[in-house]
Amino acid sequence: MTVPIRPASTVVLLRDGEEGLELLMVRRNRALAFAGGFWVFPGGAVDDADRAQCGDDPDEAARYAAAREAEEEAGVSPDPAAMVLISHWTTPVGERKRFSTWIFAGEVAADAEVVIDGSEIHEYQWIGVTRALDLHRAGELPMMPPTYITLCAMARYETASDALAGERETPCPRVLPLLVPVEGEGKFATLYPGDVGYENGDMDADGPKHRAFLSNGSWQYQYQGVSEPPLYPQD
Known part of the structure; x- marks a missing residue:
């Protein structure tokens, strides 16, 4: 049976914290069939309203979807025009659900208030990139490979502006594992x-x-x- 590939989008929300670059990670409800209990970045499926804003350009529809999902899942509103595409991942063949997922990065104010829904998303934290990687390696921050790879990419930067500037100059990998x-x-x-x-x-x-x-x-x-x-x- 052919599994349909659904377009989806996510955004790595960045801010400058007291100890350097921080990003927002949210934890999915353990009861969810896909990535239940995993730490992820806010995101979800691209919908018709997202496509309507950009004349059916898939990259731009994904950009609007990422910003919308950040608002819906975390109550934070990044500027879609200022977000930078950092990678694109397609779920491997053989998975029961498959997605074509754009991953963006976007800066938000240091004092931006996060509000999660308590349904699909159960926890959140602003966390330094090195700290997130250390916790993952200690078995305390379960995640999927694209999330881990994204954290490794962000570990090169000291500030949000550095990250966005650097990723604008870095080729965007489009990955089918x-x-x-x-x-x-x-x-x-x-x-x-x-x-x-x-x-x-x-x-x-x-x-x-x-x-x-x-x-x-x-x-x-x-x-x-x-x-x-x-x-x-x-x-």
Whole structure:
């Protein structure tokens, strides 16, 4: 059965905190079928009203959707025109639900009040990027690979303006991962273009490694010997 791919959008809301760049993360209701209990950025499906604002341009419809979802899920209103597209992800083949998801970044005022609905979203926190990555690696901030990769990309910046300027100059990766079960562990890895196993799912073959995998409950991004660009600039 062919699973339809739904357009969706999310936005990484940024602010300058007392200790540097912070971003807003929200936790989805554990009862939700998709990403229940995971920490994410505000977002959701693109709807007809979003498309109507931009003459059916899919990138622009996604921009309006991200701003609208930020308002609906967190009570925060970023300026759509000032948001920067940082990546685009398509859910791997084989998943029961598939999305074509644009990820934007946008700055909001340091004192912007966050209001969550208590239904789909149960918790929120403004958090420094390094702190978020540390908590995830300690098993305290469960998330999906695109969220983890986005945090790694944001870790390069000190301020919100730096992040937006930097991402305007960074090529936007458009990613279709290959989902591969990890035998005997009940887990999975996601392979990206350039990985030796991207075409056939053979993770053990000798060759370039471009993938994300779980290690001790947290994601790790591996980029080794790959001719394709990384998902975020490497040191």
